Amino acid sequence: MILLTGITGNNGSATADALLKRGVKFRALVRDKAKAAEWADKGVELAEGDLHDPDSVAAALEGCDRAVLILSNSQDQERLEKSFIETARASGVEHLVKLSSPEAVPGTTGLTPAAHLAVEDALKASGMQWTLVRPAFFMQNLAGTLPIVQQTGKLSMPLGNGTVALTDCADTGDFIAMVLTTGPEEHYGKTYDITGPDEVMNFHDIARVMGEVLGREVEYEDCDPAAYKEMIRPFLSSDWHSDAVAILFAQIADGTTPGVKTDTFQKMMGRPGTSFREFLQRITGQN
Ligand SMILES: NC(=O)c1ccc[n+]([C@@H]2O[C@H](COP(=O)([O-])OP(=O)(O)OC[C@H]3O[C@@H](n4cnc5c(N)ncnc54)[C@H](OP(=O)(O)O)[C@@H]3O)[C@@H](O)[C@H]2O)c1
Numbered sequence: 001m002i003l004l005t006g007i008t009g010n011n012g013s014a015t016a017d018a019l020l021k022r023g024v025k026f027r028a029l030v031r032d033k034a035k036a037a038e039w040a041d042k043g044v045e046l047a048e049g050d051l052h053d054p055d056s057v058a059a060a061l062e063g064c065d066r067a068v069l070i071l072s073n074s075q076d077q078e079r080l081e082k083s084f085i086e087t088a089r090a091s092g093v094e095h096l097v098k099l100s101s102p103e104a105v106p107g108t109t110g111l112t113p114a115a116h117l118a119v120e121d122a123l124k125a126s127g128m129q130w131t132l133v134r135p136a137f138f139m140q141n142l143a144g145t146l147p148i149v150q151q152t153g154k155l156s157m158p159l160g161n162g163t164v165a166l167t168d169c170a171d172t173g174d175f176i177a178m179v180l181t182t183g184p185e186e187h188y189g190k191t192y193d194i195t196g197p198d199e200v201m202n203f204h205d206i207a208r209v210m211g212e213v214l215g216r217e218v219e220y221e222d223c224d225p226a227a228y229k230e231m232i233r234p235f236l237s238s239d240w241h242s243d244a245v246a247i248l249f250a251q252i253a254d255g256t257t258p259g260v261k262t263d264t265f266q267k268m269m270g271r272p273g274t275s276f277r278e279f280l281q282r283i284t285g286q287n
Pocket residue numbers: 005006007008009010011012029030031032035049050051052070071072073080099100101102112134135136137138141
């Protein structure tokens with residue numbers, strides 16, 4: 001049995017969809033069964049639990065030999081993921097697939113990449129088999145800008161001439177489902193940095209593609225990083241989270257973490273990932 005976390009989020013729901021499409025039975029750990037009711041309707045077994053409560057995690061893991069760890073960013077992420085790993089090991093899980101970040105490299109000063117790196121190290125030392133799936137910058141990060149972009153013709157972010165490779169969370173979910181349903185030995189001890197098929201883009205390129213799909217001229221304009229941080233603060237879970245995003249964006253803007261396109265998704269899946277244009281067409285209902 002597989003235990004999946006994060007099913008009410010972007011990548012967990014995509015993983016669940018991809019597993020269901022493949023006819024794979026799995027269990028999902030959820031904090032609130034009512035919030036996940038649509039998944040129960042689709043035949044997913046739900047186990048109520050919270051990563052803050054290791055006993056609830058142990059109960060959800062009963063009978064599971066595999067687990068997928070997907071968790072939102074917070075100041076608790078490193079501690080909660082390490083605790084999940086320890087509980088999974090003690091519960092007899094043999095293979096754990098973790099959603100991580102390609103920016104989790106030694107020496108990183110980003111708050112979330114540093115947390116991911118520490119968790120990756122803990123997982124590698126756990127004695128369980130492990131696989132790391134590390135998608136580049138989510139296309140979904142840009143979805144929330146579309147209404148204002150449509151209205152004003154401006155994509156306003158503090159990203160300078162920084163570049164990103166983009167990944168659709170739906171592809172991340174499909175990739176994780178592939179890892180769980182092929183091999184699985186060939187995926188043990190593997191780190192997969194995945195991206196979509198687009199060349200690396202700066203935010204002028206991103207604005208241009210948005211404009212082509214929205215059918216209007218769209219221009220990228222650089223905005224003040226401090227003002228941007230204040231603007232996103234109410235939408236994120238904590239001040240820690242808005243600080244973490246601000247640091248990530250500053251490192252994109254100053255070229256510390258340039259986008260890097262990989263062909264891993266294409267090679268392993270035998271198909272290209274979703275392009276940014278296809279993603280925009282899908283979410284704006286144009287296909
Ligand atoms: N943004 C990027 O470009 C990017 C790129 C690469 C990797 N990542 C990584 O992707 C991850 C986020 O993935 P996502 O976007 O799919 O997340 P998301 O949409 O924010 O969903 C987070 C999930 O975590 C669950 N969760 C939160 N706290 C929990 C707890 N204490 N116990 C159990 N479940 C809990 C949430 O459940 P509830 O519904 O109960 O809240 C939700 O299902 C982060 O680790 C991030 O670093 C991000």
